[in-house]
Structure formats: structure tokens, C-alpha cells
Amino acid sequence: MDKPIDKAVADLGRDIGEYIRQQRNTAKISLRQLAKLAGVSNPYLSQIERGLRKPSAEILQQIAKGLRISAEALYVEAGILEQREGGALADAIVTAPELTERQKQVLLDVYESFRRENAAADHRAPAAPNQPAATNQSEE
Structure with a gap:
């Protein structure tokens, strides 16, 4: 019974990682640049983007700041917050x-x-x- 829950958590990590990568590519920022702006290591950010690590709310906030997007947008993508109507x-x-x-x-x-x-x-x-x-x- 733990398998579906584990898969759901893994999917959330992969989804947020893909979203961060898309936002980074849209902003034309390299992985190394975003890692520096967010104050996280390059390998750790790479693992987040590949869905191998699920970042904490604090790390998401730092990444959002580096991407110049709202932390709330990342929280919604990560499943931490529900998206408001609108x-x-x-x-x-x-x-x-x-x-x-x-x-x-x-x-x-x-x-x-x-x-x-x-x-x-x-x-x-x-x-x-x-x-x-x-x-x-x-x-x-």
C-alpha cells in the first residue's frame, strides 16, 4: 500500500523539478547561475530538476527568488498550496x-x-x- 504513496511523492518531485527547469529555461538562466542566485549547490539543484530530490518550502522560496517568480507559484506546483481561483x-x-x-x-x-x-x-x-x-x- 505504500507504493502508490511513494510514487505520488516521486511524481510531485519530478513535476516541481520539470517546472523549475521550464522556468529557468524561459528566463534563460543556466543551472549554475540559478544555483548561485538561490544559494544552493549546483548538484542539489540538478537533483531537484531531475526529480531525485523534493525541495523544502524554504529552498523553493530561494529558487523562486532566483527565478524572479512568486514562491506561491512554486508552492502550488509542489503541492504545498492549492491554487486559488483566478x-x-x-x-x-x-x-x-x-x-x-x-x-x-x-x-x-x-x-x-x-x-x-x-x-x-x-x-x-x-x-x-x-x-x-x-x-x-x-x-x-
Whole structure:
């Protein structure tokens, strides 16, 4: 019975590692650079990215700082926190220290109104074909 739990923990480690690698590649930061920015060893970060180690919340916070993303985003990916309705943008608004509570609420209200508007528009729009018809096919 421990096998499924062990596999789930291993999958979480692999998922967070893949997410960190994607974020690092998107930011065009080398493994060595991120390790230095996060204050962790190069081999340890490599093990995290390969899913061999599951980082603590503190290490995730350091990695997030190095990647210049919210720690909450990493916590959600690692399964430490549940994602709020509204996703990463709502999380960023809620955790922004430079905003007052009133400003946060106004931004969340505006964001939610845009989401509702877009969802309603999606329901009204006719379904688009998955692939456009090919007009220039090579001859074989």
C-alpha cells in the first residue's frame, strides 16, 4: 500500500523539478547561475530538476527568488498550496506587498469581470476547426 504513496511523492518531485527547469529555461538562466542566485549547490539543484530530490518550502522560496517568480507559484506546483481561483495572477495580486487591501480587491474584481466576460464570449463563439486546411502541400 505504500507504493502508490511513494510514487505520488516521486511524481510531485519530478513535476516541481520539470517546472523549475521550464522556468529557468524561459528566463534563460543556466543551472549554475540559478544555483548561485538561490544559494544552493549546483548538484542539489540538478537533483531537484531531475526529480531525485523534493525541495523544502524554504529552498523553493530561494529558487523562486532566483527565478524572479512568486514562491506561491512554486508552492502550488509542489503541492504545498492549492491554487486559488483566478490562478497565478490572482495569487500575485493577493501577495503584492506594495498594494493596499483595497487596491488588491479592486484589481481582483476587474480581473474576475474580464474572466467572466471571456468565458461568456467563449460559450457564444462558434467552434473553430482544429487545423486550417492546407493550401500548399508538397508533391511526392
